[in-house]
Amino acid sequence: MKSFYLTTAIDYVNGSPHIGHAYEKVLTDVIARFRRLMGDEVFFLIGTDEHGQKVQMGARKRGIPAQQFVDNTAAEFRALYDRLGVSYDDFIRTTEERHQRVVREILQRLHDQGEIYRAEYRGFYSTRQEQFLQEKDRLPDGSWPEIFGEVTELVESNYFFKLRAYQDWLIDYLRTHEDFIFPRFRQKQVLEFLKEPLNDLCISRPRERLEWGIPLPFDQDFVTYVWFDALVNYVSAVWSEGAPRADRWPADFHVIGKDILVPPHAVYWPIMLHAAGIAPPKSLLVHGWWLLKGGQKMSKSTGAAVDPLDLVDRFGVDAFRYFLIREMNVGQDSEFSVELFLSRYNSDLANDLGNLVNRALNMAGRYSAGVVPAPEVLEEPERELQALWSRTRDEAISLCEGFQFHAALERTLTFIKAINRYVEQRAPWKLAKSSEPADQVLLRTALATMTEALRLGVTLLAPVIPGTTAKVNAALGHTPALKWSDELQWGTSLTGAKLQPGLVLFPRPETAKPPAV
């Protein structure tokens, strides 16, 4: 059986991770967890991109070997993703032998097929930055910016991949696979881009200029540069006997940022695969960016970046994940500010959900000795709540399937609020003061209904805030099933369960201590 194969972009390890890196991994993790709960066998890959000029220079600047430098930064990225609860199945590093072997194999195959040729590359070279410059790097007056130092025109021999030969094939492929890229408008953007003729792709750097890379198998004086290194991770991680494993490949989704769609993932990658006789991925999921207040772009150089670990330390992993997924409409950009974060934290998590959990456990403890009673009647308030549950569940699942996670969360929180409303309607604290048998029936029914509704509500939140779901289930004395098909039915499985006396999931910030996990 083929797995649902999901990947994220591999991160370039020349700096520290920020909220953008964190978002992409959390988003993909939510998809992975959702698919698993829906019953799919999931294979979820993340990793790091560790070769190239900037890494080589970064290591040199610190006076340490490149391998040591990437070992350090890769560990930093991996630690963040572990901390964020990213449930990856494999973590690939482009410096690993298993990856390099596949890169060489594919390059050799394409070389043998005549898809790669050697030619002269002429351009303007900055010795200080150790790179060729582009025409767009020029200042308006035609001169080169100061940071490049002395710029000289020079000719360099390199290897090129026959990208252009596949342009028509790619256009045709995109026209016949309208769902290749989500959201749709991105696919139009790619087709627009392809209206201009492609140039062949320079895929090498002379070793004297760049040492930190994978040597070309057919010419040891060169290393391969970027594309045939980084992109290949998606297949090298699942490689076996000259091809990606059939139970993994083609990938169901490459999750990437909009900045690396055109041309790498939408143009180079499908063509590279096609030329090598490998099927393209099924689809690309393209997300937007987090912007600062007023639409300002996040940037490390201006210091305008958000350290995800800071928020995680202060408010917990789940609060952070919840915010990312609730605020971002997948595919579009979204604003980030601490004020927005706090607003979500307080109103959704602390007040609506957290407080509900606490009061429900407390009431059960107080009025029912901490044991969930059996429901005894089904009147209008119960019927309404159950009907809302059915709608919420169906809509949330359908929205998740279309990557509308923010909307799914919104519906789910509406259901959580409805539980609060139900509790007010039944007012167990009043029923408890009555000795009328009818009131006692209603009291037991109310306690049973609110706990069951709570169990269902937090189950629907599991892909986004798995830690919270687990804690609530534990507090409810409930061991959840692995699949949603066995979990999302309104029932009486909690009857007789022994409850925890209370649980503060999201403490208010004034008094906040970081919740344990």
Add this chain to the structure above:
RNA sequence: GCCAGGGUAGCUCAGUGGUAGAGCAGAGGACUCAUAAGCCUUUGGCCGCGGGUUCGAUCCCCGCCCCUGGCACCA
């Protein structure tokens, strides 16, 4: 310049050819199981601007303005 996305309540955003919605923030109220939380009621909008199609447009068409991103062999 070309292409794409966006311009709706103080804020973040939904939305539909037929009297404009949610959440948060603001105001008032009843309650007390609960994290001074929850519940009920409520204030608030020339739906970027100007034309057009239509019985009727926030939604369709045209033009314009503003914001964001892309325009490759950088990742």
